[in-house]
Amino acid sequence: MDAVSDSTIQEILNGNMRTIARLISLVERNAKERIELIKKLHQYSGKAHVLGITGPPGAGKSTVTDKLIGEFRKRNKRVAVIAVDPSSPFTGGAILGDRIRMMNHATDPDVFIRSLASRGHLGGLAQACGETLRILDAAQYDIIIIETVGVGQSEVEIVRYADTIVLVTVPGLGDDIQAIKAGIMEIGDIFCVNKADKDGTERTVREIRAMLETAILNNAPTRFTELYASYYKNHQSDSAVQHSFAGHHGITNLPGHELPIPLPPVIATVAETGKNIQELADAIILHGTMLKETGLLEQRRNENLLWEIENMVLDMVTEKINSSESRNQLEKLVASVQLRKLDTFEASRKLFEYLLH
Amino acid sequence: MSDSKELQAMLSAYDAEVEKSLAKYPERKKQFTTGSNAPIKRLYTPVDIENLDYARDLGVPGSYPFTRGVQNTMYRGKFWTMRQYAGFSTAEESNKRYKYLLEQGTTGLSVAFDLPTQIGYDSDHPLSQGEVGKVGVAIDSLADMEVLFDGIPLDKVSTSMTINAPASVLLAMYIAVAEKQGVSPDKLNGTIQNDILKEYVARGTYIFPPEPSMRLITNIFEYCSKHVPNWNTISISGYHIREAGATAAQEVAFTLADGIAYVDAAIKAGLDVDEFAPRLSFFFNAHNDLFEEVAKFRAARRLWAKIMKERFKAKNPKSWMLRFHTQTGGSTLTAQQPDNNIVRVAIQALAAVLGGTQSLHTNSRDEALALPTEESVRIALRTQQIIAYESGVTETIDPLAGSYYVESLTNRIEDEAAAYIQKIDDLGGAVKAIEQGYIQQEIQDSAYAYQMDVESKNRVVVGMNMFQIEEAPPKGLLKVDPSVGERQTARLKELKSKRNNDSVTASLAALEKAAKGTDNLMPFILDAVKSYATLGEICDTLRSVFGEYQQKVIL
Amino acid sequence: MARKIKVLVAKPGLDGHDRGAKVIARALRDAGMEVIYTGLRQTPEQIVQTALQEDVDVVAMSILSGAHNHLFPRVMELMRQNKLDDVLVIGGGVIPEDDIPGLKAAGIAAIFTPGTPTSTTIEFIKANLKRSLE
Structure with missing residues (x-):
């Protein structure tokens, strides 16, 4: 296959799954041709709503992802998933286990799912993920989900490609909540407390809200504050928005703040049974709408690109210095x-x- | 005590002698282990069973804690039930095989269903393609079940059915066929496997999630205690757990942990423990390590008796008894030099008999290659008959009791299993442990370790990794007619055009409503079956209310 | 550095005996490969689409239900329809010797029956890959 002929590019634009799959392999193994490929595809990308789903191991991220695919398909969206496994060793073999939860969508022509494992180093994985994203974006998927384990700061970097970030956790993890708090709380746009049929769900929801409030009080850099506040302000007379914010979002009055502050949605789901997945999908779509309406999408993508390019340069320097x-x-x-x-x-x-x- | 001092001195002298010999003639291996990889000492003596209290730990056959057997005369009264699992193709073909087996001296039937039936799909379902009639008989409706038992008086035979997720439906069909023969439900004898937890863990023919599955099971317990009193309502199975790679102690542990979960569920549903517990039965595997397997059965009996008496406060001695069926180990059979399997099966069957089994299936030599031929099945049955009539092991009860080795193995397996059960209790019980993948992980680790042992020849499998020969492909294997699927589909079509479809719709609607509520579902399933609703239609109705189970895969 | 071999371990058909599939998945991983396991009860369509999207080098199927004569050729037919001719397809399970020539004619490169060491399968894969690892 000529990696970057015009007909190849056309096949990607037409959504030819086999071509897409093979070009992702090109990106995965860091082949030189990928540079030209990305160059030619770049102009066609930027339309998809990119969703990052992360959280600690065992939170049920792939089941949540599986159910979200179903939900988005009901709304006639074409969906692609990049299931990233940063925990796989750099050398030696790996079992890529996320895909197994999504087998029900294997034969849907409007769903494309791809597993990505560590090859080389974590930075390489992030870069491969970014390039895979470009390919899928050019292939006209409406929603692209990046699903990855997130425990520490470096792993979470991968979801920085996303417009909307969903943090998935489960009741009763205790220490892991602390980990989220320490590392990745500030990047979440939507919080999902999965396995909500377990004891301690309400407590976990309360704890997350409390942490979000603390973050605002401490003026910690959060991605959501400005977005939600501005959207909320613009829609003060819109009863549907009011209702939504009063529900999953929650609105809080904090000392030192004149106006009530909308918090990100915290949604308790049971992915196994599909409970509240519709609400989660609604919140995700609404978040995308908010980004566009408030003009913050551009700002966010600026930040993401800045990070991406900075990282690529660092990678180049590392490569060259070695x-x-x-x-x-x-x-x-x-x-x-x-x-x-x-x-x-x-x-x-x-x-x-x-x-x- | 001077006895013990003398013994100690004797053993010390022995050890010294052994040390000397070892310097010249080392033993064959550094470490000797059982079939389940537990260490074996050179010699077992009274020291190894010092703490054994005969009355407390062994007792007499037919009494608590039943270590020596559940009946007081055991095989001097009557032999175990020789029960050969069989079934393939259509109901007509299987009916012929059952009649043949009964003529040959089989004393109980054991029905194998094909995979679509076990998963609640009709033969015309897209996923059934290529599977119809393959590993068992295809049953789509009561009409097939009528053919399956045609000419077999259901008040005279005991029938075991390997059916789990849709056990309620097949049991209802059996009851309906009996009624047509003029046999009332209280005259029926037999067993349904009905053990969903091991399906999640090891066997894979699940349909519904754990909660509604447990409801169906307790519904059956309750219904049978009132209407089918002699029916074994569940066969809590370690067989498949062992086949999936578990060790002997894990087999006991995970099976009894599942048993505890069923008892818990039934008590939670409001049943009295002594009302259903006497009808619980078990199903174990028999592998090649003769003594370890015998010890396993004895340990399982003692541990279950303690659990029922102490944990569940059951008062009826029948509730304390672990009665079990045994099947020889399918995974121990080799495709290479298949006749060697006859010998393996004989050793395994001997273990089951020395372990006090209530019924036994012996595998056929060709089962690593295909479904068994009639000749292979006959040899397998003859193996049981030789043990029963010629070996002499049946003439006294529990003949290995008191062996230092066997008693210490029995203690070790009980302790190891009890520790696992404690761990599972800590995780919140078997259902939770399965949902978290804990049990699956333990089994897979054992399976992988075993495979690596075989590949490195740490473990010898005769004919497979040692003593191999060049051999011609085996001839005369049983082939299932590939047109079974088409014939079965045509029959379904005919049935659907002939039956009263209004009454089918009405009975399914009633079932759906009941499933959404809390009523016992058995009467509704029985009604649906009698209206000739198909298995697939009944299961789909339940799927629409209960949803489907998603496998928890741990690798 | 050569890339890793990517394998899809698949369970077509309805049988739930996945001991072999899981053991082989682990063994392939330990041999340095990237392994995706489908789980139970997969249709040929699901298997082929997954192989396509994941761009695997190998599809390794395990079946013990006796439905191999129906399911394996169907998988091969779909592989061809999707132009996945450079993917190595192998099978394992309780498969009678008599059936093997037919399955090979349908395009299954090798059939591994019970008792085959995992090392044999691993060596076969390494020696028979249809694509370069560069």
Whole structure:
């Protein structure tokens, strides 16, 4: 297959699953042709609503994803899923286990599901995910879901490609809530407390709301505050929006804030039975609408692109600094430093300049 | 005690002698282990069973804790039921095979259903394609069941049916056929497997999620205690758990943990423990390690008796008894040199008999290759008959009792199983442990370890990883006529055009309503069956209310 | 660095005996491959679509119900329809010797019967891949 011929590009635009699948493989194995591919596809991307679903292991993310696919399909959306497994080892084999929950959608021509595992390093996975996203976006999927385990900061980075981020947790994790609080609370747009038929669901919902309030009080950088506040303000006379915010969102009065502050939705689901999945889908779609209406989508994508490009540059630098030529150069510089011909500051500047050429 | 001092001195001297010999002649292996990978000592002596209290731990046959058997005369009274699992193709074909087996001296029938029947699909369902009549008989409606038992008096035979998720429907069909023969339900003898928990864990023919499945099971308990009093309402099965790779102790542990879950569910549904517990039965595997297997059966009996008496406060001694069926281990059979399997089956069957089984199925030599031929089935049955009539092991009860080795194995398996049950209790019981994948994970770890042991030849399987020969492909295997599916589909079409479809619709509507409420579903299922509603229609009605189970896969 | 071999381990048909499928999935993983397991009761359509979307190198099917003569050729037919000719397809389970030539003619590269060591399967896969690992 000629990776980037015009007919290949056309096949992607037409949604040819086999071509899409093979080009994702190209991206996965970091093949050079992918650079030209992304270049040609870039102009066609940017239309999809990109959804990130993350949370601790065992929260039921893939079941939530499976049920959301069904819900979006009922609304006639074409859906693609990237199931990312950052916990797989960099070397050696892996079992990619998320897809098994989504087998019911395997034969739907308007659903495309792909597993991505670590190959090389975590940064490589994030980059492959971003490029896969571009391909699926160009293939005209309406909603693209990135599903990944998120426990620590670095893993969560992967969902930074998303317009809307759903954090999935379960009642009674205790310590994991702390982990969410410490690492990733501030990036969530929608909170899903799954397995809500378990004891302690209400407590978990309350705890999440309390943490969100604390975050606002401490002026912690959250993605949601500005968006929800501005949308809420614009729709003060819209009873449906009022109702929605009074329900899953919750509105809070905080000291030092004149107006009541809308919180992100916290939705208690039982994905196994489909309970409240419709509500979750509603909240996701509404979030997309809010982003567009308030103009914050552009701002958010700016932030995401900034992060993405910054990361790509860091990757390039890492790659270049690890090349044998650079190592040679570095060793020469080190020798000069040892001989007290150069100081460390001068040496690093020289290496930096070398890297730029 | 001077006895014990003398013994200690004797053993120390022995150990010293052994050390000397070992220096010259090392043993065959560094570590000796049972078939389930538990360490085995060189020698077992009274020291190993010091704490054994005969009256407390063994007792006499027919009395608590039943270590030595559930009846007081055991096989001196009567042999176990020789029950060969059979069924394939259409109801007519299977009916012929049953009649043949009865003529050959089988004393109980055991019905194998095909996979669509076990999963509640009719033969014309898209997923049934290629599966109809393959691993058992295809039953779509009461009409098929009438043919299956044609000419077999249901008040004279005991029938075991390997059916789980749709057990209520097949039991209803059996009751309906009996009524047509003029046999009332209280005259019926037999067993339905009806054990959904091990389907989630090991066997895979589930339909509904755990909660409604447990309801169907307790509905059956309740219905049978009133109307079909001699029916074994469940066969709590370790067989498939073992086949999936569990060790002997895990087989006991996970089976009894499932048993506890059923008893809990029935008590929660308002039944009195002594009302249903005497009708609970069990189903175990028999593998090649003779002594460990015998110990397993003895340990299971003692542990269950304690659980029923102490945990559930059952008062009726029948509630304490663990009665069980045994099948020899399918996964121990080799496709290579298949005649060797006859010997394996003989050892396994011997273990079951020495372990005090109530009924036994012996596998046929060719089952790693295909469904068994009539000749293979006959050899398998003859194996049981040789043990019964010629070996002499049946002439006294529990002949291995008191063996230092067997008693210490029995203790070890009971302890190990009790520890697992404690762990499962801590997780919230068997249903929760299954939902979390805990039991599945433990079994898979054992299965993988076993496979690696075989591949590294740490474990020898004769004819497979040692003593191999070049052999010609086996001839004369049983083939199921591939046109069964078409014939069965045509029959369904005919049935649907001939039956009274209004009464089918009405009975299914009533069932749906009942399923949404809390009534016992058995009478509604019986009505639907009698109106010739198909198995698929009945299960679809229940699916629409209960939903379907999603497998929890742990790798 | 050569990429990892990607394998779809699939259970077509209705039988629930997945001990073999799970053991092979783990063994392939331990041999350094990326493994996707479908779970039970998969239709040929589901298996082929998954193979296509995941762009796997190998499809390894396990079946013990006796429905292999119906299901395996159906999978091969769909593989061809979807132009997945460069994917290696193998099968395992209780499959009578007599049926094997027919299944091979349908395009199944190898059939592994009970007792086959996982190492044999692994070696077969490595030696018979239809695509480059570059």
